[in-house]
Amino acid sequence: MAEYKEVTTEVIDIAQELIREYHENIQECNIGFVFRDEAGTSGGKIVLAKCSKVPQNIKPVDELETMGVIGPKPDDGIEREVLIKEEA
Numbered sequence: 001m002a003e004y005k006e007v008t009t010e011v012i013d014i015a016q017e018l019i020r021e022y023h024e025n026i027q028e029c030n031i032g033f034v035f036r037d038e039a040g041t042s043g044g045k046i047v048l049a050k051c052s053k054v055p056q057n058i059k060p061v062d063e064l065e066t067m068g069v070i071g072p073k074p075d076d077g078i079e080r081e082v083l084i085k086e087e088a
Contacts, residue, residue, distance in 0.1 A: 002040070003036070004035065005037070006035070007034060007070065026066075030064045031066045033067070034068075034070070049070045049071060051066060051068045051069075052066070052067065052069075053065070053066060053067075
């Protein structure tokens with residue numbers, strides 16, 4: 001089972017910058033990010049990052065609207081900033 005942990009302030013800073021630059025319409029949304037210790041899969045393909053509505057079991061706690069899940073840094077040189085940009 002995958003384990004999740006809090007993201008670094010660097011990830012929050014990158015996300016805020018990218019949202020300001022590319023997604024002005026969501027600047028006021030409550031968006032959270034977490035690291036996942038292993039990449040997920042969908043349809044047999046590896047999922048390095050994912051953004052979705054917050055599940056009901058988490059929503060009352062953090063009052064988040066959207067959550068970004070960032071998997072482990074891939075071995076092929078893709079930087080986390082690219083993953084965050086794709087999901088923001």
